[in-house]
Amino acid sequence: MNRQQRPSLLVPPSALATAAASRRSFLRSAVLGGALLGSPALLAACGGDDSGGGGGGSTKTVKFGVNEAKDSGPAYQRMKGFADAYTKKSGVKVSANYVDHNTFQESINTYLQGSPDDVFAWFAGYRMQQFAEDGLLTDLSDLWPIDGMGDAFKEASTSSDGKQYLVPYDYYPWAVFYTKSLFDKNNWQPPTNYDDMVSLADEMKGKGIAPFAFGDKDGWPAMGTFDILNMRINGFDFHMSLLGGDEAWDSNEVKKVFETWRNLLPYHQEDPLGRTWQETATSLAKGEAGMMMFGTFIGDAIPDAIDDLDFFIYPQIDPSIPADSLDAPIDGFALASAGQNQDAGKEFLKFLGTAEAQDAANAAADAPMIAANENASQDSYSALQLKSAEVVGAAGHIAQFLDRDTDTDFASTVMIPSIQDFLKNPDDIDGLTKSIQEQKVSIFGS
Structure with missing residues (x-):
């Protein structure tokens, strides 16, 4: 997606504090009494792409669940950019599991209760909170504060227990x-x-x-x-x-x-x-x-x-x-509590929240996102993206969209x-x- 970044703090801290899938594909229920609507085989944490190898428990490998199909366009390119940049910087292989957006949405509940990837792409708001309350996400409070992200993003990443479970990477109004x-x-x-x-x-x-x-x-x-x-x-x-x-x-x-x-x-x-x-x-x-x-x-x-x-x-x-x-929905990354490599997953998440990582993702894509980290470069942003950042920054209240806020x-x-x-x-x-x-x-x- 073309999503944009803010010139300074996204919104006042109170704006997102009260806020409880992607806009690009049809949302089906992620929780239907635990029933799986999609195919578990498609979403299972299997690694197996050109971004890394196996060995989920190794500190030299981290598994990455991505809600974009391989070779599907800018969104896929950005995710691959994240993975490649981390491997280049750290020497840790990222075993990326690319799944088309609709299947990922439909299968997420069963995925998280099974053998999920370590780090996976998800959303702020009520949808994050539900999984946190169910014990399916790992507490990421020790990663906060994140340099370049103010209180607004922290509140969007906070569940009902006051702990943070998300590392944001972009948003769009x-x-x-x-x-x-x-x-x-x-x-x-x-x-x-x-x-x-x-x-x-x-x-x-x-x-x-x-x-x-x-x-x-x-x-x-x-x-x-x-x-x-x-x-x-x-x-x-x-x-x-x-x-x-x-x-x-x-x-x-x-x-x-x-x-x-x-x-x-x-x-x-x-x-x-x-x-x-x-x-x-x-x-x-x-x-x-x-x-x-x-x-x-x-x-x-x-x-x-x-x-x-x-x-x-x-x-x-x-x-x-x-x-x-x-x-103005916020997208981010979370750590599955059932993931096999918790320490490596947290190290990957530390990187994903940085301006360096978000710049690398934008550099890899045909179309840039609005990076959540305010220190990320705006050089590749269009006039439309820059205006979006200004408008969101001036907003008094931000909602996450109906299907994320309920x-x-x-x-x-x-x-x-x-x-x-x-x-x-x-x-x-x-x-x-x-x-x-x-x-x-x-x-x-x-």
């Missing part, structure tokens, strides 16, 4: 993207409030352009729209409390979110469940749509249009709630089908929210 050429051609300006956004959408429709490119075939992209509407209508604290299981989904606050979304649906492309996010991004690049609510990695699908892309933060809706909250089972088995049901039938909001609430109680217990 969600915002409203558009092409500068289309806006310049029509003398359009990014809207600064909700009414202006609706007026702009009306003008786009009048020109035969779908105001919002929109596709939810993969299940997770529409979560970004729910997140931002909830934060703009009910505020960050309510949003996080709702996803944490402490608010009712059939409340008037949640109904208002879906009502607002229903009013906006006519400005979105029709039949979103038949369109992938890549197809959606392509329609934006072609000028068939005017705007798209998405993550910065949108550029992965439309690399030829990357220089034409710009974005604005979703505007304010409720005048009493500042438009200073957004989703129970994994709830996100995948309740929210994905519920949002898709809403997109098919947006008029039964009472029935929708009642159903979500009933399922929420069965999962959270209240």
